[in-house]
Amino acid sequence: MENIQPLAxxxxxxxxxxxxxxxxxxxxxxxxxxxATQLARKGVKIYRAGIWKPRTKPGGFEGVGVPGLAWLNKVxxxxxxxxxxxxxxRSHVEAALEYDLDLLWIGARTSANPFxxxxxxxxxRESGRDIPVLVKNPVNPDLELWIGALERLYNAGITRLGVxxxxxxxxxxHIYRNHPQWRxxxxxxxxxxxxxxxxxxxxIGGKRxxxxxxxxxxxxxxxxxxxxxxxxxxxxxxxxxxxxxTPEVLSVIxxxxxxxxxxxxxxxxVQLRRQIDQLDNxxxxxxxxxxxxxxxxxxxxxxxxxxxxxxNRYGDVMSTRILAxxxxxxxxxxxxxxxxxxxxxxxxxxxxxxK
Numbered sequence: 343m344e345n346i347q348p349l350a351x352x353x354x355x356x357x358x359x360x361x362x363x364x365x366x367x368x369x370x371x372x373x374x375x376x377x378a379t380q381l382a383r384k385g386v387k388i389y390r391a392g393i394w395k396p397r398t399k400p401g402g403f404e405g406v407g408v409p410g411l412a413w414l415n416k417v418x419x420x421x422x423x424x425x426x427x428x429x430x431x432r433s434h435v436e437a438a439l440e441y442d443l444d445l446l447w448i449g450a451r452t453s454a455n456p457f458x459x460x461x462x463x464x465x466x467r468e469s470g471r472d473i474p475v476l477v478k479n480p481v482n483p484d485l486e487l488w489i490g491a492l493e494r495l496y497n498a499g500i501t502r503l504g505v506x507x508x509x510x511x512x513x514x515x516h517i518y519r520n521h522p523q524w525r526x527x528x529x530x531x532x533x534x535x536x537x538x539x540x541x542x543x544x545x546i547g548g549k550r551x552x553x554x555x556x557x558x559x560x561x562x563x564x565x566x567x568x569x570x571x572x573x574x575x576x577x578x579x580x581x582x583x584x585x586x587x588t589p590e591v592l593s594v595i596x597x598x599x600x601x602x603x604x605x606x607x608x609x610x611x612v613q614l615r616r617q618i619d620q621l622d623n624x625x626x627x628x629x630x631x632x633x634x635x636x637x638x639x640x641x642x643x644x645x646x647x648x649x650x651x652x653x654n655r656y657g658d659v660m661s662t663r664i665l666a667x668x669x670x671x672x673x674x675x676x677x678x679x680x681x682x683x684x685x686x687x688x689x690x691x692x693x694x695x696x697k
Contacts, residue, residue, distance in 0.1 A: 360567025380589035454480035463498035509546035519548025640692030
């Protein structure tokens, strides 16, 4: 992918940081136009809205479909904003091109499916248009699959490519809706420095209160822009209301971000610290899960009249974990102190249950 071109619309290169905003879903013409009007007043140049919405289970709101594309055209006509939406198959792309959208993006579920990606690539090749396309990372943390999705589009003649980092899906409750795993987009940046990376803090965080901090993290790591979900009345949104903000709040967030003229290189201190922050969050989540299991064990011991502390089990855990830690380059005394602290907390929880 040596001939990737800058992201441009109508021959004009998008200035950085690239800011794309709009509702998760186009719901009504009034909602689309009201949100767009407010965003345009705040200086946003590119409007996003989901027209087709993939849902995990049938029966929910799956988007308004093609009629919503006419609403987006009206947004462009009345506000001067460029318009964009997500596409997932041939018919989506054909409809989006028919309504002359300015930019397309491909969602995480689609980028994980090589058959779907090839179908999209084929219809874009047939159209002969080198429209800007942004590819979200796949739902699972697979860099090669992400790159493969880009290559399919590039081989079809699409040279104005970018990516959207929206985090990676995990099972269970976590701090983030989708784990950032920053090291994966950073690896993509190292391998393909010419490809712009846009961060999606709305989908990473899943909560509006996390958007500001995640946006700053992305900019600190040299990302090229942000795509943030904004809605004129987010509490009444038909989808993902908890991660959408008003245009007014968006403006405040953008005004308070620190924009650096010379972003730090990929292996800078700030990026390494961000990775430490992410790993610390993962450690906390794992510890919380471990303590929950300790509580279950405590309940079992209580119900079966078993003592809380079992020395043989403790000794086995200590010896095997310390041996494993040493093989990974972790000091024995450090590991012993960590395991002792975890064991003491587990015992405390089980004693509480057995009172």
